[in-house]
Amino acid sequence: MKKTTLIVALLLVSVSFAQVAGTSFEEPETFSGKYTDTGDPNIAHDLINNASEPLVDFTSVGGEMGFNATYVPYDTPNVGLTDGDDVGVTDKKPSSSVPFTAGTKGYRLSDIDGNYILEFDQVDLTGISSPGLSVDFLLSINSSNPSNGNYEGDGTTNESGSDRLRIYVRDITNSTEIDLFNSTGSDLDDLVPFDSGTGEYQLEWQNVLMGLPSSVVQLVIEGRNNAGGESFWLDNIMFVGAVGVTEQPIQQFSLYPNPATKGFVNITSKTTGAKNILIYDVLGKKVLQTALIGDRLDISKLNSGVYILKIEQGNNSATKKLVIK
Template structure:
C-alpha cells in the first residue's frame, strides 16, 4: 500500500487549508452480487477482489484514495465471508430515507462472521483533519465488543500515526452495546484533528465485527484536510509558461540560482527532480496530465500547477 504525498496548488499568504484527498467510493465499478471469500476462514488473510463481485479493495486513481480489506477470524473461527455476504463498494444505501451523503455509492460491511478490517492508503500531510460519514443500521446488536466471538458486535474507526503508532479514535464501540450509543438509523459524521503535526503520515482504519445481514455498517465521504503551509516564495513571484506545456517550461522568478524543482503527478508521486540554475526546464519525459511543480530556494518554497499536453 503506497503512501500518498500531496501538495496544494495555490497558497494564500503563508498557509492555507485545503481538502487534499478522499473518496466517496464513486470510481469503482458496481456489482450487486454477494462477495464470497475464497480464502481459509480459519486464518487471517487479505481479501481479494473477485470477478463480477463488489470491490473490497481499490488502487488509488486520480483524486480517489485507495483502500485494502482483510479478514481476521473469531478466536473460535466461523465461516467468515466464505458463504457469500454483502460487503464492499455498493450503490445500495441503507434505505430510501438515508441515501449516501457523497454521491451514489458507499461501502458496506455486514454479516462478516469474523472481523473485517478496511485500511485506507497512508497520507502524508500536516496538522490534518480526517473525517468519515458512517451509518449503523437499526437492529438488535449483541454483546459489548470486548470478546472476539460471534455474539460481540463491534465497530471502531480510527486514525493511526504510522511513525509513532499513536491511534486517534473517531468512533469506538468497544465496551458498549451498540444499541445503547444512540448512533443507529441516521448518518453520522466522525472526525479528528491532529494539531501541531508537520509532515505526519496517517492512515484511516475501520474495524468491524458482526454476524448477520441486519447488522450492517455503511461508510461514505472520507476526507483528509490539512494545513499545507509553505513559507514562502510569494505565489505571484513565480510563473510557469507556457502552461499548458509540451517539452519545455520556463520558470519565471525574480532570481533563480541553484533552485530545487520537484514535480509530482496527481497521485502525489514524485516524477521528476532537478537542481536548476536557469529558467528553462525540460519536461519531455512527462506524459500528458496535471502536475504540481514544487520550487524551493533558500529555504523558501512555492507550488504551482502545470498542465502537460
C-alpha cells in the same frame, strides 16, 4: 437528510479547509449481488476482488484513495465471508429514504462472521497546517421493529455475538493510534441515534471529526458483526488541511454520542492521560466535576437538557455543548 456530528465543528476564525486526500467511493465500479470469500475462514488472510462481485479492494489511480481489506476469524472460527455477504463498494443505499452523504456509492460491512479490517492508503500530512480527518458512518437498525436494539455484546471478546466498530488513525511516524470512534466496551445500540419521544432507534448518518498530527497517517476501519441485518456503512472520507493565515486548531477531543440518551458519553483525545471534566447547566451552575481516566463519562444523574462541558488535559482544553435527552 439528517446527519449527526459527534463533535463540535472545526474551531475556525477566517479560515477555510482544503481536502488533502479522501474518497466517497465514486471511482470504484459497483457490482450487484454478494461478495464470497474464497480463502480459508479459519485463518487470517487478505481479501481479494472476485470477478463480477462487489469490490473489497481498490487501487488508487490518482483521484480517490485506495483501500485494502483483510479478514481475521473469531477465536473460535466461523464461516466468515465464505457464505456470501454484503460487503464492499455498493450503490445500494441504506434505505430508500436514507441516501449516501456524498455521491451515489459507499462501502458496506455486513454479516462478517469474524473481523473485517479495511486499511486505506497512507496520507502524508507533513507540512499541512491544522490537518484533520472527517468520516461519515451509519449503523443499521432493526427495521422491522425500530424500538428493539440490533446489536449484541460489548465488543470486548473476539467471538460471535460481540459486535464492534472501531474507526481510528495509525500515526505511522510516531507509532501511535488515534481513535475517532470505538465501540469496544459498549453495546453498539447505545451509540445508535435514538428518539426518546418515539422510543425508536434512528437510521441516520453520523460524522466523526478529529484533528491529526502533521505526520504520515493511515485510516483503519475494524468491524465485527454476525447477521445480515447488522450493517456498518461508510462514506465521504476526507483528510483536510487549513488554508488561510488566521486559524485555530481542529478539535483535540471527540464527544459522542451527542445528544446522549443512554446515561453516558465517550470523550476521546488525541493524547493520553487523565481528562478533567466540568459540566455546567445553562444557568452557569456546576453540576459535575471529575477526573476522567478512561473515555466513558457517567452522566446518568443529570437531567435532560442542554449543558456546557469543559475538558482539560495537560495544556489542551475545549468547551462543548452537551445535549442530554
